Amino acid sequence: MVWIKICGITRDQDAQVAVESGADALGFVFFEKSKRYVSVEQAAAIIDQLPGHVTPVGLFVNAQTAFVQSLLDRWPGLLPQFHGDESPEFCEQFNHPYLRAVRMKPDVDLHQIAKMHPNAQALLLDAFKPGEYGGTGETFDWSQIPDQLAKPIILAGGLNPQNVSLALGSSKLYGVDVSGGVEASAGKKDPQLVRQFIQGVKGD
Numbered sequence: 450m451v452w453i454k455i456c457g458i459t460r461d462q463d464a465q466v467a468v469e470s471g472a473d474a475l476g477f478v479f480f481e482k483s484k485r486y487v488s489v490e491q492a493a494a495i496i497d498q499l500p501g502h503v504t505p506v507g508l509f510v511n512a513q514t515a516f517v518q519s520l521l522d523r524w525p526g527l528l529p530q531f532h533g534d535e536s537p538e539f540c541e542q543f544n545h546p547y548l549r550a551v552r553m554k555p556d557v558d559l560h561q562i563a564k565m566h567p568n569a570q571a572l573l574l575d576a577f578k579p580g581e582y583g584g585t586g587e588t589f590d591w592s593q594i595p596d597q598l599a600k601p602i603i604l605a606g607g608l609n610p611q612n613v614s615l616a617l618g619s620s621k622l623y624g625v626d627v628s629g630g631v632e633a634s635a636g637k638k639d640p641q642l643v644r645q646f647i648q649g650v651k652g653d
């Protein structure tokens with residue numbers, strides 16, 4: 450089964466649709482410059498109600514150590530997703546599994562990145578767009594995805610209900626991650642698109 454993460458959750462009703470449709474993880478963007486930003490208390494109202502089999506993912510962009518640690522203390526099951534310019538040392542200091550986002554420049558060396566992030570549960574591959582950290586709705590050249598890597602691969606970047614089957618057919622993936630491709634407007638999910646996306650992955 451392919452692991453499915455629906456990211457950029459800001460509303461309880463969107464979380465509920467994603468969970469009922471079979472999402473494995475929900476992402477909360479703790480990056481104030483994002484149009485999908487949620488405060489800790491907004492996220493808490495949703496995270497504290499999640500069923501145990503659904504992983505809350507905290508998306509960080511160059512956050513302070515103390516902030517990340519405070520959220521891990523509050524939710525030991527939180528999976529951080531480091532989506533900025535964090536060094537391997539920064540990501541590793543928490544002694545906690547995390548997702549290392551990689552923005553896919555043409556010359557990126559995924560094998561080297563995998564080696565430098567031993568506690569990474571997976572590498573999450575996203576499109577590179579100068580001046581932006583992610584959530585751009587853009588895809589990248591999936592032929593850049595290696596057949597073999599020391600870490601599982603989660604594909605992100607411009608996925609939607611129309612292209613996700615193609616993505617799954619073209620590479621060996623542990624999981625998929627979507628945000629903009631299932632939105633009605635920034636930070637607000639379209640329930641129909643969320644259902645279609647998850648059905649497309651599960652082949653229902």
Ligand SMILES: O=C(O)c1ccccc1N[C@@H]1O[C@H](COP(=O)(O)O)[C@@H](O)[C@H]1O
Nearest residue numbers: 456483582583584586606607627628629
């Ligand atoms: O969603 C954001 O605003 C965001 C901001 C900064 C870094 C990452 C962000 N989102 C993540 O980007 C990927 C791809 O998103 P999309 O499907 O192309 O919209 C995904 O992991 C988002 O959670």
